[in-house]
Amino acid sequence: MRNFLILIFGLLTIYVSFAQEDVYPVYKGCETDSEITLESCFNEQLTKDILNKFKTPENVIADGYSGTVNVIFLVNREGNFEVLYVNAAYKELENEARRVFAELPRIQPATYNGRPVEMRFGMPINIPLNPQNIPPVVKKQQIENKIEVVAEEPVPAPPVTTPAKPQKDITKTVQQTLFPEDHSALNIPFTHQKYDELGLYYNRDENSHTGFKPYQYDEAQHYVDLDAQKTALLKDKQSWGGKKLWNEHFFKVQHPDYWFTIDPVVDLQFGKDNTDNINYTYNNTRAIQIQGGLGKKFNFSTSFYESQGRFAGYVTDFIRTHNPLGSQGTVPGRGKGKGFKTMGYDYPVAEAYISYSPNEM
Numbered sequence: 001m002r003n004f005l006i007l008i009f010g011l012l013t014i015y016v017s018f019a020q021e022d023v024y025p026v027y028k029g030c031e032t033d034s035e036i037t038l039e040s041c042f043n044e045q046l047t048k049d050i051l052n053k054f055k056t057p058e059n060v061i062a063d064g065y066s067g068t069v070n071v072i073f074l075v076n077r078e079g080n081f082e083v084l085y086v087n088a089a090y091k092e093l094e095n096e097a098r099r100v101f102a103e104l105p106r107i108q109p110a111t112y113n114g115r116p117v118e119m120r121f122g123m124p125i126n127i128p129l130n131p132q133n134i135p136p137v138v139k140k141q142q143i144e145n146k147i148e149v150v151a152e153e154p155v156p157a158p159p160v161t162t163p164a165k166p167q168k169d170i171t172k173t174v175q176q177t178l179f180p181e182d183h184s185a186l187n188i189p190f191t192h193q194k195y196d197e198l199g200l201y202y203n204r205d206e207n208s209h210t211g212f213k214p215y216q217y218d219e220a221q222h223y224v225d226l227d228a229q230k231t232a233l234l235k236d237k238q239s240w241g242g243k244k245l246w247n248e249h250f251f252k253v254q255h256p257d258y259w260f261t262i263d264p265v266v267d268l269q270f271g272k273d274n275t276d277n278i279n280y281t282y283n284n285t286r287a288i289q290i291q292g293g294l295g296k297k298f299n300f301s302t303s304f305y306e307s308q309g310r311f312a313g314y315v316t317d318f319i320r321t322h323n324p325l326g327s328q329g330t331v332p333g334r335g336k337g338k339g340f341k342t343m344g345y346d347y348p349v350a351e352a353y354i355s356y357s358p359n360e361m
Helices: 003-019 035-053 058-062 091-102 192-202 226-231 238-246 311-322
Strands: 067-075 081-087 109-112 115-117 120-127 147-149 251-255 258-271 281-294 299-309 330-332 335-338 345-346 348-356
Touching: 035 091, 035 120, 035 192, 058 091, 067 091, 081 091, 299 335, 311 330
Parallel strands: 120 147
Antiparallel strands: 067 081, 067 120, 109 115, 251 258, 258 281, 281 299, 299 345, 299 348, 330 335, 335 345
């Protein structure tokens, strides 16, 4: 009887461990595949359909454009494809990508523990198109991999008398990502909310230690998909301003050997301290943040903050009683400040650091 119970428990454990894994969506033509081969079949059939339907706009072909169309989409619980985000240099390319995904067939949705769930994917499509190259679609928005594509119509060859330009090696196309910092050795900004969340992922691993801080982005990627967390917050914006406000870095340069981003930052807070006679408290911050990397080992970050604030009475008392030479007080956690309007303080701050990782993570 004891051996029988052990056998039943072992079988139950195996069943539960398999039943609670993600099962990929079942694409048209993959109905007979096993769970092990569903992913490769899904990738292959989906990519073939997209390449067959995708028509490169005439102006893109005429311009000889070479670049990437980044598409982030999901398969919902009903098995329909929904585009969450598209980014390309040409509006026509974005519209074409949306048209193609709208025409994809309804399929069987992904499941978790036997229940239909949404599953998100990233598909960077490189232009010009190349139907001979069919790389996998990437789950969880890891959009660094690429899909190469060839134009449907051949570009006319230059006249014989004109020296031909060297053919561009499309295999060296820059691997674009919306969040290059997530794959760098930069420090993750130290906030209790973020580090408490990351601690949950670190503590699941037997060979990790949460006592060493700050964490680095590329190190954290071993425990949690940071790209997926951010991509889940993207909004479907079409205008340049909408994309920059909600989804993208304000300015970004990305190359295989270097990258950097520039972002403006604003923060406005209001509050009330009932123990004081002032009408309200506030903190108004404008800032600019510059981050970048040279190669894979050297990274840098610098931020400039200009803030004005009026604080609760006990904070103001602390500021006034801690006034080093050349200032009218010390704002806790920020530094020297000077008087600003009625009971307020003006306190600029500049922060910067460089990061060098001599070994591979």
